[in-house]
Amino acid sequence: MSAAPLHGHHDSRQPVPRTQDGVAAALPPAQRMEFYREMGEADIETIGGVLKRWWLRAELYRDPEGDRIHAAVQAGTAPGASASAVLRRLGAR
Numbered sequence: 001m002s003a004a005p006l007h008g009h010h011d012s013r014q015p016v017p018r019t020q021d022g023v024a025a026a027l028p029p030a031q032r033m034e035f036y037r038e039m040g041e042a043d044i045e046t047i048g049g050v051l052k053r054w055w056l057r058a059e060l061y062r063d064p065e066g067d068r069i070h071a072a073v074q075a076g077t078a079p080g081a082s083a084s085a086v087l088r089r090l091g092a093r
Helices: 020-026 029-041 046-061 064-074 085-093
Strands: none
Touching: 020 046, 020 064, 029 046, 046 064
């Protein structure tokens, strides 16, 4: 019996380090400049959220299914419910 991979990695790849340098290195060049811009504009209260959001994007860019998943999310055809739909449903209770 084996344990489930950490962070959903099902192969030998290591997750993107959760650091500014790690995220920047994992992003495509066109996205990297936007990442640096947002990090530079973030204040003490928002910088952690900016880094987490871009870390998730960097992980998605590394996923071989990333383009297909991103297209499905953008088109609204991805399985599951959006966070806003879940929050609306919870608020209606």
